[in-house]
Amino acid sequence: MKARAATIRRTPLPVGGLAVLAVVLLMLPLVGLVAKAPWSRLPAQLSSGGALDALRLSMITSTASVVLCLLFGVPLAWVLARSRFRGRSLLRSLVTLPLVLPPVVGGVALLLAFGRAGLLGGALSAAGIRLPFSTAGVVLAETFVALPFLVLSVEGALAALDERYEQVAATLGARPWAVFRRVTLPIAGPALAAGAALSWARALGEFGATITFAGNLPGTTQTLPLYVYLQLQTDPDAAVAMSLVLLVVSVAVLIGLRGRWAVRR
Amino acid sequence: MGGAAVSLAVALTARAGTFTLTADVAAEAGSVVALVGPNGAGKSTLLRAIAGVHPSHGPIAIDGADVAGLATHARRVGYVPQDGALFPHLTALDNVAFGPRQQGVRRTAARRRAAEWLDRLGVGELAHRRPAALSGGQAQRVALARALAVDPRVLLLDEPLAALDADARTDVRQALRRHLSAYDGTTLVVTHDPLDAVTLADRLVVLDEGRVVQDASPVEVTRAPRSPWVARLLGANAYRATSAADGLRLDEGGTLVGADDIAPGVPLLAVVPPHAVALHRQRPEGSPRNLWPGTVSELTLVGARVRVGVDGRPPIVAEVTAAAAAELELREGAPVWVSIKATEVTLVAL
Numbered sequence: 001m002k003a004r005a006a007t008i009r010r011t012p013l014p015v016g017g018l019a020v021l022a023v024v025l026l027m028l029p030l031v032g033l034v035a036k037a038p039w040s041r042l043p044a045q046l047s048s049g050g051a052l053d054a055l056r057l058s059m060i061t062s063t064a065s066v067v068l069c070l071l072f073g074v075p076l077a078w079v080l081a082r083s084r085f086r087g088r089s090l091l092r093s094l095v096t097l098p099l100v101l102p103p104v105v106g107g108v109a110l111l112l113a114f115g116r117a118g119l120l121g122g123a124l125s126a127a128g129i130r131l132p133f134s135t136a137g138v139v140l141a142e143t144f145v146a147l148p149f150l151v152l153s154v155e156g157a158l159a160a161l162d163e164r165y166e167q168v169a170a171t172l173g174a175r176p177w178a179v180f181r182r183v184t185l186p187i188a189g190p191a192l193a194a195g196a197a198l199s200w201a202r203a204l205g206e207f208g209a210t211i212t213f214a215g216n217l218p219g220t221t222q223t224l225p226l227y228v229y230l231q232l233q234t235d236p237d238a239a240v241a242m243s244l245v246l247l248v249v250s251v252a253v254l255i256g257l258r259g260r261w262a263v264r265r
Numbered sequence: 266m267g268g269a270a271v272s273l274a275v276a277l278t279a280r281a282g283t284f285t286l287t288a289d290v291a292a293e294a295g296s297v298v299a300l301v302g303p304n305g306a307g308k309s310t311l312l313r314a315i316a317g318v319h320p321s322h323g324p325i326a327i328d329g330a331d332v333a334g335l336a337t338h339a340r341r342v343g344y345v346p347q348d349g350a351l352f353p354h355l356t357a358l359d360n361v362a363f364g365p366r367q368q369g370v371r372r373t374a375a376r377r378r379a380a381e382w383l384d385r386l387g388v389g390e391l392a393h394r395r396p397a398a399l400s401g402g403q404a405q406r407v408a409l410a411r412a413l414a415v416d417p418r419v420l421l422l423d424e425p426l427a428a429l430d431a432d433a434r435t436d437v438r439q440a441l442r443r444h445l446s447a448y449d450g451t452t453l454v455v456t457h458d459p460l461d462a463v464t465l466a467d468r469l470v471v472l473d474e475g476r477v478v479q480d481a482s483p484v485e486v487t488r489a490p491r492s493p494w495v496a497r498l499l500g501a502n503a504y505r506a507t508s509a510a511d512g513l514r515l516d517e518g519g520t521l522v523g524a525d526d527i528a529p530g531v532p533l534l535a536v537v538p539p540h541a542v543a544l545h546r547q548r549p550e551g552s553p554r555n556l557w558p559g560t561v562s563e564l565t566l567v568g569a570r571v572r573v574g575v576d577g578r579p580p581i582v583a584e585v586t587a588a589a590a591a592e593l594e595l596r597e598g599a600p601v602w603v604s605i606k607a608t609e610v611t612l613v614a615l
């Protein structure tokens with residue numbers, strides 16, 4: 001029996017070979033990035049004015065979009081996980097749409113909703129708010145693409161949460177808001193952190209929707225990915241240096257998650 | 266009810282799975298009522314309805330005040346679900362302090378009160394452990410402390426011993442006995458275990474398919490169980506039957522003859538204690554009133570006696586001494602004759 005089990009376990013040659021190729025496909029570009037990086041001139045590249053501006057803007061906008069994701073995404077996740085209403089699964093599909101939608105289409109859609117000629121264009125300009133080609137527009141675009149990560153992560157945790165904890169908390173005198181704050185949120189905490197980290201990383205890397213909806217104005221809407229793309233034409237070393245920064249950030253997020261996302265899905 | 270104040274009086278209906286639970290239960294202050302019944306009888310639903318975590322209709326009066334219209338947090342009931350459901354993100358101490366904190370007690374005072382309760386339940390030294398680091402018995406004690414720390418008028422325990430191993434069970438049962446007898450509110454405890462029911466409770470309420478089928482003292486329920494399930498729980502054979510001119514027609518097939526004369530057509534429960542069932546290798550001489558052939562289906566040793574399951578019409582459980590079992594050469598599949606004296610068949614009106 002043992003020998004047979006071992007035979008079954010043995011990886012067929014074509015499967016193993018193709019798997020190795022897949023790893024090469026995934027890793028080789030990263031190896032290239034690290035190998036070809038202008039290490040000696042890196043400090044200078046990283047501290048150039050344009051790079052720092054883009055980095056600062058990216059940090060501010062991605063952090064702001066995570067705050068928005070938490071503010072709106074947690075309640076949405078709660079509704080999806082806890083409420084029973086018609087069209088709930090349809091709503092869930094719509095929420096996940098930005099995951100599969102080409103980001104540039106997201107940018108066009110944002111223009112048609114919040115742009116001058118968009119659905120809310122009149123109302124927004126009457127209120128003196130201009131979203132396209134503004135930093136707020138960057139945050140909006142990033143939130144649009146990052147929100148599903150947070151909602152899915154938190155919804156999964158809330159749906160899996162044993163409702164008896166909340167029931168017991170209520171019998172102990174906790175009002176609904178206290179139950180949510182003292183029991184639901186802390187127990188869902190790890191998933192919340194994972195969702196926040198993922199949506200932050202997604203916001204940080206946002207390119208297509210941002211450039212379409214918010215443009216590429218240095219200091220105002222030129223985030224790090226946009227800066228990298230632009231520099232690639234004129235100063236490839238600068239582009240590689242900032243790419244390295246984004247790579248390090250992504251790896252840090254992965255390490256921070258420690259497979260939590262993968263396990264929970 | 267005597268002269269004591271009625272502490273809990275419910276007359277509620279609630280949807281529970283495929284049926285509607287209709288429960289009319291009252292209990293005096295300081296008493297312990299065990300809710301027993303088969304799986305899905307509505308026991309847990311009744312607890313949850315009283316706690317306010319399951320929708321129900323009808324009054325739930327605690328010390329005379331109807332709390333049915335109140336939100337869960339305003340009801341002042343202590344609810345301990347199966348296996349305790351301790352908050353996994355809080356230490357044992359903070360689990361117990363949670364209730365007092367919600368009632369506005371300051372943090373230090375709440376923790377002090379929590380530490381007292383943990384001490385009282387014998388788990389004071391575990392105060393700073395998370396639930397994941399507690400054994401089942403320890404967790405159950407902490408959960409009990411957490412419920413008692415808010416000084417509830419009614420304590421609702423859902424199978425507090427079910428998830429425990431035998432040692433922890435004995436241990437927690439003793440703790441429960443001690444604390445429930447000192448507790449001045451009313452306790453409802455759901456249990457599957459007849460030993461728990463009899464040792465913990467002043468009264469048994471037997472539920473079946475969402476209805477109360479019996480509400481009596483443990484002694485009374487043991488003497489005259491009114492449902493086959495509870496009779497079997499207490500170790501007796503029981504058959505739903507209808508009286509006829511020549512005896513009892515059993516719902517599941519077969520007949521029995523009792524000593525009492527009963528008008529035909531009355532629905533009854535026929536109860537036969539296993540020790541009153543005699544087994545024979547050959548058809549016995551004489552003419553016992555109840556005699557039928559069967560096949561041994563199961564043998565279990567209970568102390569020095571052997572419980573013998575016999576497939577027949579009707580199936581029955583007999584209890585014989587180990588010596589008799591050897592003498593009869595009982596083994597699974599062996600043919601036997603079953604006889605019962607008519608005087609051993611107890612009839613309970615349904």
